[in-house]
Amino acid sequence: xxxxxxxxxxxxxxxxxxNEPASPQVCKQxxxxxxxxxxxxxSVDSAALDSRPDQDRIQSAINGCAAGQAVQLVKGAGDNSxxxxxxxxxxxxxxxxxxxxxTLFASRNPKxxxxxxxxxxVKSGACLPLISVKGNNAxxxxxxxxxxxxxxxxxxxxTMLGKSTTWWELGExxxxxxxxxxxxxxxxxxxxxxxxxxxxxxxxxAYFHFFSHIVNGLTxxxxxxxxxxxxxxxxxxxxxxxxxxxxxDPASSGPITSNIxxxxxDPxxxxxxxIAHSNISTGDDNVAIKAYSHKGxxxxxxxxxxxxxFGHGMSIGSETNGIYDVLVDDLTLNGTENNGVxxxxxxxxxxxxxxxxxxxxxxTNVKNPIVIDPQYLTGNGSSVPDFAAVTINGLRAVNSxxxxxTLEGYDATHPLGLTLENVQLDATKV
Numbered sequence: 001x002x003x004x005x006x007x008x009x010x011x012x013x014x015x016x017x018x019n020e021p022a023s024p025q026v027c028k029q030x031x032x033x034x035x036x037x038x039x040x041x042x043s044v045d046s047a048a049l050d051s052r053p054d055q056d057r058i059q060s061a062i063n064g065c066a067a068g069q070a071v072q073l074v075k076g077a078g079d080n081s082x083x084x085x086x087x088x089x090x091x092x093x094x095x096x097x098x099x100x101x102x103t104l105f106a107s108r109n110p111k112x113x114x115x116x117x118x119x120x121x122v123k124s125g126a127c128l129p130l131i132s133v134k135g136n137n138a139x140x141x142x143x144x145x146x147x148x149x150x151x152x153x154x155x156x157x158x159t160m161l162g163k164s165t166t167w168w169e170l171g172e173x174x175x176x177x178x179x180x181x182x183x184x185x186x187x188x189x190x191x192x193x194x195x196x197x198x199x200x201x202x203x204x205x206a207y208f209h210f211f212s213h214i215v216n217g218l219t220x221x222x223x224x225x226x227x228x229x230x231x232x233x234x235x236x237x238x239x240x241x242x243x244x245x246x247x248x249d250p251a252s253s254g255p256i257t258s259n260i261x262x263x264x265x266d267p268x269x270x271x272x273x274x275i276a277h278s279n280i281s282t283g284d285d286n287v288a289i290k291a292y293s294h295k296g297x298x299x300x301x302x303x304x305x306x307x308x309x310f311g312h313g314m315s316i317g318s319e320t321n322g323i324y325d326v327l328v329d330d331l332t333l334n335g336t337e338n339n340g341v342x343x344x345x346x347x348x349x350x351x352x353x354x355x356x357x358x359x360x361x362x363x364t365n366v367k368n369p370i371v372i373d374p375q376y377l378t379g380n381g382s383s384v385p386d387f388a389a390v391t392i393n394g395l396r397a398v399n400s401x402x403x404x405x406t407l408e409g410y411d412a413t414h415p416l417g418l419t420l421e422n423v424q425l426d427a428t429k430v
Contacts, residue, residue, distance in 0.1 A: 030073050067093025090140070115127065141199055197220045198222055216270070220278060222277050264311065286308040287303060291323050303327070309333075311337060329360055
């Protein structure tokens with residue numbers, strides 16, 4: 001059994017102390033039977049019949065596991081360190097544990113994700129996530145040893161079986177055609193409580209890496225999101241569509257990728273959320289806190305001791321139908337593509353944002369350090385973005401690549417309620 005080599009003190013939030021998650025008892029170990037080549041399983045699943053060889057045995061182990069226990073994916077004989085699966089459903093009380101050096105690869109076959117409508121990849125709402133959760137006290141975790149931890153690879157950068165495009169290209173094409181992107185999420189948690197995501201790498205999601213809908217009690221700790229992951233190995237990406245270069249200069253030629261809408265972590269209409277000690281670099285929002293009118297408010301959310309690299313920054317919105325009591329503390333942003341800290345909304349899906357505190361934020365090579373924008377899109381709705389009691393106390397930005405910030409209220413009746421203290425920007429254009 002592996003033992004952890006990193007431990008952090010508890011995180012203190014305005015609503016209580018959150019301890020570092022602990023590993024549960026293992027109910028069943030599953031050894032890997034597949035060997036990746038250069039980090040890929042493309043040679044294994046070249047035919048649709050081979051698209052998800054491990055799905056049934058992983059799901060069977062989950063179904064047979066008692067509450068409070070985990071199914072552990074471990075290395076097998078020789079160089080076997082990979083699992084290949086289609087959609088999995090976690091039940092209440094059960095954790096999926098991916099050991100260090102082990103990768104759970106997602107199927108490249110769109111049909112594997114179809115929810116019965118026969119239109120996954122074609123029509124909105126037709127794709128199942130790779131891992132879905134509807135229950136209480138479940139989790140997905142790895143075990144970090146020697147600087148490594150388990151990985152879930154959504155393979156959004158790989159050509160879909162039976163198609164000539166990748167999931168990311170599908171998203172880019174949808175955007176160009178003003179259509180809705182329809183791709184499977186990596187992890188989706190809905191109508192649940194006390195979910196834990198711990199010490200695991202999430203890479204190359206076809207769509208969002210992680211998001212929650214109506215979850216009360218969510219702990220995300222020691223998570224590393226990197227997409228496209230190959231960029232961190234020095235693989236060149238075209239400047240035409242590559243969105244995630246994380247400080248590596250993209251070459252003038254190479255594989256064209258677009259990881260549009262691959263948000264890192266999105267807590268949506270969720271309460272009592274802690275995101276701590278994580279490193280997030282992705283193609284869209286690093287973190288986006290949202291609240292939908294039909295799903296309820298988002299409240300008591302702490303983002304503490306994190307590093308964001310490439311991406312669109314620490315975002316609130318654009319759906320802001322009641323977001324309350326948010327704390328962002330000890331955040332480092334290095335080279336985020338667009339924004340540092342951002343609150344965004346418009347009249348199509350807006351409401352109150354009240355009680356947001358940013359503390360101890362440092363930014364380097366960030367395009368727009370502070371963006372508070374109630375006119376994010378041209379909305380035709382009747383809702384009103386109302387941003388009140390927003391405090392930024394302790395923020396420093398250097399080497400800003402664009403050098404401007406946006407600080408706006410919606411109108412004279414709904415002005416921006418903002419307090420700035422100890423803010424140092426290297427550009428003063430506002």
